[in-house]
Amino acid sequence: MxxxxxxxxxxxxxxxxxxxxxxxxxxxxxxxxxxxxxxxxxxxxxxxxxxxxxxxxxxxxxxxxxxxxxxxxxxxxxxxxxxxxxxxxxxxSKPKIPSIKWMVYNGLKPGDLLGIEAFDDHQVVSVNVSILDNGTSLETGEALQQDFSVEYMYELQTAGIPATAEVLVQVTDYAGNVTRKLYQADSIPLFIA
Structure with a gap:
C-alpha cells in the first residue's frame, strides 16, 4: 500500500x-x-x-x-x-564441494583422473588433493581448474596406492576459508558419459 x-x-x-x-x-x-x-x-x-x-x-x-x-x-x-x-x-561463506568422481579409473594407478566440483560465492583460490593411507600421506598435489568452470582435475602420480586409501580434498577461497572433505577412494563414483 x-x-x-x-x-x-x-x-x-x-x-x-x-x-x-x-x-x-x-x-x-x-x-x-x-x-x-x-x-x-x-x-x-x-x-x-x-x-x-x-x-x-x-x-x-x-x-x-x-x-x-x-x-x-x-x-x-x-x-x-x-x-x-x-x-x-x-x-x-565457506567454499563448497558438491561432488567428486573418478573421470578415469584404473584401480588407483598413475594417470587416474579425479574430477572435483568446487565453488565459492566469490572465488576459489586452490583445490588440493591428498591421498592418505591410515593417516599417512602417499601423495599431495593441486587440482587444476578446467576452462574457468567449477570443475577441477587431479591426476594420480604414485603407484601402489592401496584400495583402502582415502582422498582428502581441501578447497580454499579468496577470504582464506577452507573446506575439507574426506572420501574413501574405492567409494568415489565413476563418471559415466
Whole structure:
C-alpha cells in the first residue's frame, strides 16, 4: 500500500512511542511497529558474533589492503553490495564441494583422473588433493581448474596406492576459508558419459 505523506513526517527517522520511522535514500519514509524484544538463542548469539567479527576484519582489510579491496570492488559492483558487505559475506561463506568422481579409473594407478566440483560465492583460490593411507600421506598435489568452470582435475602420480586409501580434498577461497572433505577412494563414483 502506498500512502502520500504530509510535511510533518517528511524526512523523519527514529522512534516515536511504538512506531519506528525510517527515511530511505529516495526520500520515502517507512513506518513500522517497534520490533519486539526477545532473548536470543545461543545459535543467534554465535551468528551475530561471527557477523560482527567479519565486519571488523572487512574494515581492517579496507584500511590496510588496497589490492584486496580492488578485487572486492569488482565483486561488490556485480552483487550490488558495498565493498565492506562483499568482504564480510565472503568471510562468512565457506567454499563448497558438491561432488567428486573418478573421470578415469584404473584401480588407483598413475594417470587416474579425479574430477572435483568446487565453488565459492566469490572465488576459489586452490583445490588440493591428498591421498592418505591410515593417516599417512602417499601423495599431495593441486587440482587444476578446467576452462574457468567449477570443475577441477587431479591426476594420480604414485603407484601402489592401496584400495583402502582415502582422498582428502581441501578447497580454499579468496577470504582464506577452507573446506575439507574426506572420501574413501574405492567409494568415489565413476563418471559415466
Amino acid at each position: 502506498n500512502v502520500e505523506l504530509n510535511g510533518l513526517i517528511e524526512g523523519f527517522s527514529g522512534l516515536n512511542g511504538n512506531v519506528v520511522f525510517r527515511t530511505l535514500k529516495d526520500g520515502r519514509v517507512i513506518m513500522a511497529k517497534r520490533p519486539r524484544k526477545y532473548d536470543k538463542t545461543e545459535h543467534q548469539r554465535k551468528t551475530g558474533n561471527r557477523m560482527v567479527q567479519a565486519y571488523r576484519i572487512a574494515e581492517d582489510i579496507i584500511a590496510n589492503d588496497p589490492a584486496r579491496v580492488a578485487v572486492y570492488e569488482v565483486y561488490a559492483a556485480k552483487k550490488s553490495r558495498s565493498v565492506k558487505q562483499a568482504i564480510a559475506m565472503d568471510i562468512l
